[in-house]
């Protein structure tokens with residue numbers, strides 16, 4: 001990660017559009033509180049939240065406090081809340097019209113004088129993506145997008161477009177107002193500790209990096225599984241599905257970190273350049289390839305933790321004949337010297353038996369001689385990187401069974417972050433907000449990465465749209481469609497865990 005930015009002046013105002021929304025209350029405000037808690041909030045700083053609902057800053061702060069009590073990872077302490085409370089302000093206006101932006105401009109200038117924030121601005125668009133262009137245009141028209149201080153940045157939440165064409169068009173609009181290095185595209189998975197740890201594990205451990213190639217690795221599995229169904233987000237999900245929601249962004253980002261070459265140094269562009277090469281090296285998805293190697297699924301009714309769960313088609317704001325996929329599994333190859341011959345298996349889905357996000361590196365097997373000639377079945381070594389829950393790393397190996405004296409058993413060497421001395425894990429948004437203020441975009445997606453990922457995702461979306469599938473094809477609370485297991489069984493392999 002970029003280390004030469006820590007001394008930069010973080011004095012600034014962050015303006016959050018969508019201040020009354022779910023993302024702000026559940027993630028952003030708790031992140032600010034925890035930054036205060038850990039003494040990381042900049043000394044000269046203010047937060048202005050914009051929403052449509054009428055309320056005073058006092059009322060807004062009370063609501064924020066309620067949300068903090070529900071969602072913060074640290075307990076709310078009076079003194080720390082007071083530090084945050086005094087820098088939070090609320091402005092209500094309709095962000096589609098220009099008038100409110102002029103008022104906002106005046107307000108921000110006043111706050112600069114009070115807080116010493118020097119005209120530096122970060123605009124965080126925690127709103128539905130269809131508003132991104134309008135807000136940026138209004139920021140431009142009102143003069144808010146031009147820096148009165150040393151910097152002016154734009155933060156956008158995914159989804160970034162709904163396919164390559166819409167993403168390109170959105171990007172072109174943003175680039176009329178902001179430079180690429182001023183745009184911070186959040187993929188909150190990249191803010192998770194264990195995702196950042198992938199590079200550390202690989203490039204600071206001789207024993208891992210030396211084995212990190214197709215000569216020693218049999219296959220790599222990336223599974224992002226969710227117990228939750230779509231819940232109240234059916235309207236959004238109908239236009240998205242697992243490919244757009246998870247594969248195009250989080251999964252391809254994780255894949256690129258797992259498979260990248262070592263960067264020449266730890267600067268933002270050196271890392272992003274190597275990640276991009278991985279996505280570009282993914283083998284071409286021909287129709288024949290997709291038919292063989294992609295499994296799509298949609299959940300039917302079932303039980304999760306003993307509670308009945310509706311079928312996807314019976315969720316709120318979901319069409320009764322919806323063909324949106326809530327599950328995707330995929331096998332792919334990365335056509336470069338390091339990975340030729342090693343398959344990557346990917347799966348992600350909703351309403352499954354458990355929630356977990358992990359990467360499993362399966363090492364090649366030994367020849368079936370000595371112990372494995374007749375007596376024992378060989379079980380391969382695994383390195384498991386757990387992103388959530390129970391963040392950690394475990395290494396599975398074979399050892400003598402000291403009880404029976406004549407058996408081989410598998411043992412895990414396990415590092416669990418929760419048991420470590422480093423305290424509870426910071427939430428992704430804490431790290432990402434600080435990085436925006438520092439101007440470090442290493443953990444955000446660069447446009448060419450987004451573009452390359454859409455090229456891949458579009459092929460799978462086209463395949464889904466051109467074919468019919470027998471949905472629903474897995475019950476809520478299960479491990480997903482049977483075909484996802486057949487995908488690996490065909491290669492003589494299996495998904496690990498779940």
Ligand SMILES: NC(=O)c1ccc[n+]([C@@H]2O[C@H](COP(=O)([O-])OP(=O)(O)OC[C@H]3O[C@@H](n4cnc5c(N)ncnc54)[C@H](OP(=O)(O)O)[C@@H]3O)[C@@H](O)[C@H]2O)c1
Nearest residue numbers: 018019020021022023051052053094095126127128129157
């Ligand atoms: N929720 C999450 O955990 C999450 C996670 C990852 C990404 N995201 C992304 O983050 C974005 C926001 O999601 P969300 O769940 O927070 O949405 P949300 O709860 O629906 O909030 C939308 C916000 O936009 C405001 N708004 C809408 N139209 C407005 C207008 N014309 N003028 C002024 N304000 C207006 C609303 O203000 P009023 O309510 O006052 O009208 C509200 O504050 C989406 O792009 C979503 O995909 C969300």
